[in-house]
Amino acid sequence: MLAEHYLLIKQIHIGLALLSGGLFVLRGLWVLLLGKGGNLQKGVNRISYLVDTCLLLAAVLLLAVLSFVPLSAAWLQAKLLLLVLYVLFGVVAFRAQHSLAVRWLAYIAALLCFAGMYYSARLHQPFAGLLAGAVS
Numbered sequence: 689m690l691a692e693h694y695l696l697i698k699q700i701h702i703g704l705a706l707l708s709g710g711l712f713v714l715r716g717l718w719v720l721l722l723g724k725g726g727n728l729q730k731g732v733n734r735i736s737y738l739v740d741t742c743l744l745l746a747a748v749l750l751l752a753v754l755s756f757v758p759l760s761a762a763w764l765q766a767k768l769l770l771l772v773l774y775v776l777f778g779v780v781a782f783r784a785q786h787s788l789a790v791r792w793l794a795y796i797a798a799l800l801c802f803a804g805m806y807y808s809a810r811l812h813q814p815f816a817g818l819l820a821g822a823v824s
């Protein structure tokens with residue numbers, strides 16, 4: 689039954705991925721340029737957590753339809769590794785205890801990880817195919 693809706697779920701997954709990335713860009717610029725505070729910022733953060741939860745839920749549905757076979761694919765393993773790095777860099781970028789320079793660097797590194805996840809998925813190539821020459 690889920691399989692019938694595979695393409696729809698994939699489109700939703702892609703749409704949520706783009707929305708999640710857009711919200712991350714917005715939240716990062718907001719907190720790094722203007723600092724923390726305000727109910728509007730808290731509201732945007734909550735929407736962002738909700739979008740991320742739905743994005744991962746859609747990912748699990750896609751995997752379930754594909755009987756979890758893609759977990760052995762290099763592009764998906766690279767995507768999961770980049771996801772962990774993205775979360776870690778994101779934590780540093782949003783933590784006020786680090787210097788502003790470190791937070792900006794972490795923010796940019798997180799955005800690069802995000803782009804890596806997006807294009808690795810789109811191209812079905814680990815690290816968006818950038819390491820193809822080095823690995824083969």
Ligand code: HEM
Nearest residue numbers: 698701702705744747748750751758771802805806809810
């Ligand atoms: C737990 C995390 C994730 C898992 C397990 C996962 C899994 C999957 C799976 C199984 C597909 C279907 C691939 C296919 O049809 O061949 C897919 C597609 C896709 N994912 Fe994810 N995903 C995750 C997170 C993300 C994130 C964070 C992004 C955004 C940066 C993303 C972007 C995409 C894109 C763009 C596609 C479409 C690929 C295509 O055009 O075929 N995914 N994902």
